[in-house]
Amino acid sequence: MIVVRTVAELRAALSPRRDGTIGLVPTMGALHEGHATLLRAARAADDTVVMSIFVNPTQFNEQADLAAYPRTEAADLDLAEAEGVDVVFAPDAAEVYPRAFATTVTVSGPIAETLEGAERGRGHFDGVATVVTKLLLASLPDHAYFGAKDAQQVAVIRRFVADLGIPVKVVVCPTSRDADGLARSSRNTRLSPHERSQALAIPRALDAVRDAAAGGLSGTGALQARAVAELEAAGIHPEYVAFVDPETFAPVAAVEGPVLVAIAARVGTTRLIDNTVIGGA
């Protein structure tokens, strides 16, 4: 495994490997089993696996969240090596955003402006779209792997990849969960034991919605009430419990096809998100 810090080094490392396929797993480091799942999917499908580590400042709306974001490069490199990564691209901010940098990739509409786009500020998905465009163009992979936990990020990425015609296939892997059901997240390490047990109300709320929908309840207002009740019972006041079209993020009133159920909530000071799709084929 080699570790490179610049786009020029990355391109030089990948140039002799373009006879085979290349898979990219973009990360912000602080790797956990969820990232390992993405790396294994890439390792199984692609001849060369590239993993990027970059805590992208432009997608954080809160400086405190950026500052507190865990940085664990040595452990990340060990995990990457154990998962068979070939090339790690770990640039610093000056490599990604040199002086005079002035370009933004923006996705408009509910897909980028509601839910996470509203809660985290308009700049969040601009930051995501711009940095992911750069990572994709730096590595020009055949496949890029993302986790379903960040459902809205995935929808935004699919949108601008299609719109700009970036020549890559976006592969979405199912949300990786701990044995207790909590969606894996780098932020989970910040939860106290009490907060962690509170946080389990989030996957329980999604289960409750899934069960109610499977039982025939189709109005999203009633389904939302089930989820909120489950959360409130654990002392969690959600930022949102949303029922939207998985592609456009337009709100959905009744389950008559695939509907994304997305939850965001703070547990203590830690902001968690999770989601599931109901009403699928």
Added chain:
Amino acid sequence: MIVVRTVAELRAALSPRRDGTIGLVPTMGALHEGHATLLRAARAADDTVVMSIFVNPTQFNEQADLAAYPRTEAADLDLAEAEGVDVVFAPDAAEVYPRAFATTVTVSGPIAETLEGAERGRGHFDGVATVVTKLLLASLPDHAYFGAKDAQQVAVIRRFVADLGIPVKVVVCPTSRDADGLARSSRNTRLSPHERSQALAIPRALDAVRDAAAGGLSGTGALQARAVAELEAAGIHPEYVAFVDPETFAPVAAVEGPVLVAIAARVGTTRLIDNTVIGGA
């Protein structure tokens, strides 16, 4: 020469040609000798020459200008064939901007917001940056050729190509001029004989600035007055006569290095632009 209408066809046509270099000449059609100069530069340098023809609606701020923009595809294809073009990519608007399209590439700062960005509206360079990104990613050329006449467009393109890391070398060819000195433009066909003779004051104004600067005049205020006098004497009231840094488009007060002198003016109802660089090494 083959003509393709979709990105899929373009990629299929280029795929077997990637052993050699590919040069892209993006155009809005209505080809003239200026475009031919770009095609010859590409033909001399690249194994495969691709020319695109697309009158991009998103970069026009005036519907009347878009509607009046000359469309001469049959003649354009003849010229392309005569210049040895291998592949013409001539998509329609639905291919470039399908339903649900929601992505914009934006360059911020004086480079995109002043002069043409101010006169033609904020959306102009967003439209240029987004469509050129798409054309570059559809063809992934080694070289892309642009004319120096559109100096600010060139600066914007250089900026987002560098910022996003689009793997292409931007090649800028000198402004092509008719024997009388007028910069070649598809819009020149709209000039009446009288307007055409008026319009010659634009290159004369640039010459006057160049001569005065060569003679030792370095204050851009005084240089601007020379240009304006030349224009006003021909009955032309310019939209701007600007002296800016050729890369950042920040205004420059004195000529102490390369300075871009840019003029925009309406002659009759036709808007013309021209420029030169003074104070070069």
